[in-house]
Amino acid sequence: MATLSDFPLLLLATLAKVVVVLVVLLTTIAYTVWLERKVVAHIQSRWGPYLVGPHGLLQPVADGLKFLFKEDIIPDQVDRLIFCLAPLLAFTLAFLSISVIPFGESVTLAGHTIPLQITDLNVGLLFILAVTSLGVYGVALAGWSSNSKFPLFGGLRSSAQLISYELTLGLAVVGVVMIAGSLSLREIVEQQHGLWNIFKQPLGFLLYFTAAIAETNRTPFDLPEAESELVGGYHTEYSSFKFAMFFMAEYANMVTVSCLATSLFFGGWLGPVFGPPIVRSLLPVVWFALKVLTFLFVYIWIRGTLPRFRYDQLMNFGWRFTLPLALLNVLGTSLIVAWRSA
């Protein structure tokens, strides 16, 4: 256990972890955008970005600079305070939930064991659900404060959609929590040493991933920003860096959802470990990153393949199909857990 003399070192280690995680997350976001443009292009028999750097690899840098140098327009009739607050809120909340994700076991540095995770809350999973449930305000307030009809519709759709699918999302992970007997993500990962949870909770995983796609406003659930009906949805009136913040928040949420799917259902950092000590301590992080990348690819793959839902289909699907299934999954899992422990 940590004592008071360890405090400066602990603080330093935590700060270092925060910086590293932020840098890695921002880079991942930038290159997920690149990957998305590339993969969708190849699905549609195009090349995608090719000119900036080899295979367009420097495209994210060009995009970022472009966002920074564009004129930041605040329309005349908007509610200025909330209009500026909304992108900040979306951005901050999207980055907050990554803080409880465990990336690997732990490294020993100068006699101190440092877990590869910013903080291990004993209610870590609930913390992520809480932060995700607050994320809706960014979108809803952006739509409202723009004082324009298409963003308002986008904001309204998004609030309705997020409330509906949050229930499925929460219930889908209850099965995993019951099997692990803990809400701490680290304990949930460690409990999967023998068998990954995907084999124990296949239905739970499908429901989680479906609800997660809806929660992150991605195709086929991207009605809040359906460009064919709503121009651009909730961020129609936003430009320059404020738009970039919404954009980054969406991709940060995708990364968080993928990290959570990996930790809950695919054994997190667990995987075959071999070789010399340095490789041995780094391999778990590599496994974790590979699993997360696979999920990001699946996300993009789905976007390139499926058409968008109609709004009534979305609501019916959420309330009449996924929610009852999630309840059934909770019931079945609790019966099995109770039968096993009896």
Added chain:
Amino acid sequence: MVAPLFYIFAGLAIAAGLSVVLQRTPVYSALSLILVLCSLAVIYLLLGAEFLAVVQVIVYAGAIMVLFVFVIMLLNARAETPTDRSRFARWLGLPLLAAFLGEVLFVVLAHFADTPLSSGEAFDGGPRAVGELLFRNYVLPFEVTSILILVAIMGAVVLAKKQL
């Protein structure tokens, strides 16, 4: 470490609470209420009740207040136009408020004056402890509450649906 944090977030809760009442625009009131709920969650955290704090954010700030904001947006309510205020409220409002606050203050000072701000490390407010209390010591109130909520849901469905 606990005392300054307590005063910061208690002050924030009070300021945001005042702002709920004083704001003219409904959305600003709703946002202030969210701030109140989140500051209360921090105070629960300081007391060691992690589960309660997170659930407070999920249920109140993340679900109920989203519905509030949703309805305000749906009605597209902008700044309120002040109506003729009732004479009753003008003469009795402040004295009644003062009497109520005085009463609360008196009870708190009389009975809880030396309660510590934090219950320290010994208190376990984690999910397991809360669950054990709920399902061992307080099963009956818990189940009665859930039936009450079920009845309320059914009532809402009956009221909202014209034909069943």
